[in-house]
Amino acid sequence: MAENSQPPNNDNQQEIEELISSLPKEKWWRGSGLTLYQNFWVPSDFIRGVITLRRHFIGRDSNILLASKPKTGTTWLKALAFSVLHRAQFRPSVANANHPLCSSNPHDLVPFLEIMLNGQPAGHVPDMSGFTDLQLFATHVPYHFLPESIHQSQSRVIYICRNPLDTALSSWHFWAQANLEGGAGDWSMEEFFENFCKGLDFYGPFWDHLLSYWKASCERPERVLFLKYEDLKEDTARNLKRIAEFMGVPFSKEEELDGVVDQIVEMCSLSNLKELDVNKTGDIFGYENKTFFRKGEVGDWANYLSPSMVERLENIMKEKFSPFGLYFTLKKTS
Numbered sequence: 001m002a003e004n005s006q007p008p009n010n011d012n013q014q015e016i017e018e019l020i021s022s023l024p025k026e027k028w029w030r031g032s033g034l035t036l037y038q039n040f041w042v043p044s045d046f047i048r049g050v051i052t053l054r055r056h057f058i059g060r061d062s063n064i065l066l067a068s069k070p071k072t073g074t075t076w077l078k079a080l081a082f083s084v085l086h087r088a089q090f091r092p093s094v095a096n097a098n099h100p101l102c103s104s105n106p107h108d109l110v111p112f113l114e115i116m117l118n119g120q121p122a123g124h125v126p127d128m129s130g131f132t133d134l135q136l137f138a139t140h141v142p143y144h145f146l147p148e149s150i151h152q153s154q155s156r157v158i159y160i161c162r163n164p165l166d167t168a169l170s171s172w173h174f175w176a177q178a179n180l181e182g183g184a185g186d187w188s189m190e191e192f193f194e195n196f197c198k199g200l201d202f203y204g205p206f207w208d209h210l211l212s213y214w215k216a217s218c219e220r221p222e223r224v225l226f227l228k229y230e231d232l233k234e235d236t237a238r239n240l241k242r243i244a245e246f247m248g249v250p251f252s253k254e255e256e257l258d259g260v261v262d263q264i265v266e267m268c269s270l271s272n273l274k275e276l277d278v279n280k281t282g283d284i285f286g287y288e289n290k291t292f293f294r295k296g297e298v299g300d301w302a303n304y305l306s307p308s309m310v311e312r313l314e315n316i317m318k319e320k321f322s323p324f325g326l327y328f329t330l331k332k333t334s
């Protein structure tokens with residue numbers, strides 16, 4: 001059955017398995033796979049969670065969703081949003097060894113919805129009450145994959161994106177480093193890049209992913225906040241205040257005078273998180289924690305991508321993004 005039609009009300013294990021087996025698949029790096037679901041390449045390992053999220057997750061007004069395409073600043077946004085939301089309970093400071101960021105990778109503090117739901121048997125409608133009590137969730141799915149209940153509720157979505165050149169480069173490094181078993185399909189950077197440009201990528205095509213949230217943020221700015229990694233790097237404090245305000249927990253004047261904003265910025269900086277023992281060791285979702293922290297630079301693409309690769313991505317950006325008023329200033333690292 002093609003998944004263009006409305007999802008059935010009474011799905012069952014067999015129906016979901018039949019659907020999944022009918023969807024196009026591609027091999028991905030080192031033995032993992034991608035499944036084409038509703039025109040997006042979903043990691044095959046999470047496809048059941050993505051379908052369950054779309055069909056059954058009950059969004060609540062209190063939910064705040066952190067959304068992103070992989071390698072665009074997800075880990076950073078999770079650390080910032082968690083620190084902002086729980087600042088009364090956990091004093092944000094690099095000197096506070098009891099802060100959860102000192103003992104947990106940001107991905108452990110803000111769970112990915114599709115990964116949580118993936119643990120459910122296919123076709124089973126899980127009891128979401130335990131999940132929906134949590135306020136902060138994350139997801140890599142495009143905007144229109146979110147269930148109707150989220151669109152209908154007052155829940156808010158914060159999307160972070162990044163210029164596609166640095167995103168492609170960061171993805172390449174991640175997959176090249178990731179300590180995965182398997183071995184099938186170890187591509188060269190050129191092959192990886194070729195696939196990225198064709199849209200064959202984790203939750204690709206990147207242009208449709210970005211545009212789904214960009215359009216939603218233009219239509220419903222009070223519900224969808226669209227952030228760029230580059231802006232967050234340029235002025236983290238200013239954007240952190242935007243995030244707090246959007247989440248409904250703005251910083252008071254006293255907090256600002258007390259340096260709370262600066263403390264969160266420092267605590268969530270790449271240089272601080274990278275050096276924490278918890279992020280140097282251990283793993284999550286089968287990836288070593290340290291692989292989530294690399295250089296974090298804007299414009300590192302200039303050190304790796306050839307002029308023809310740059311031109312190709314610039315052309316895609318012009319064709320796909322310009323008609324919708326979405327632009328990236330391409331800065332090179334010196």
Ligand SMILES: Nc1ncnc2c1ncn2[C@@H]1O[C@H](COP(=O)(O)OS(=O)(=O)O)[C@@H](OP(=O)(O)O)[C@H]1O
Nearest residue numbers: 070071072073074075076170269270293294295296
């Ligand atoms: N705290 C902080 N500040 C700034 N930058 C950070 C931070 N944490 C991670 N990073 C950089 O973000 C890149 C990883 O992207 P994601 O976190 O989206 O990856 S993932 O989707 O969660 O796997 C990856 O970028 P590159 O260094 O360019 O590869 C990380 O280094």
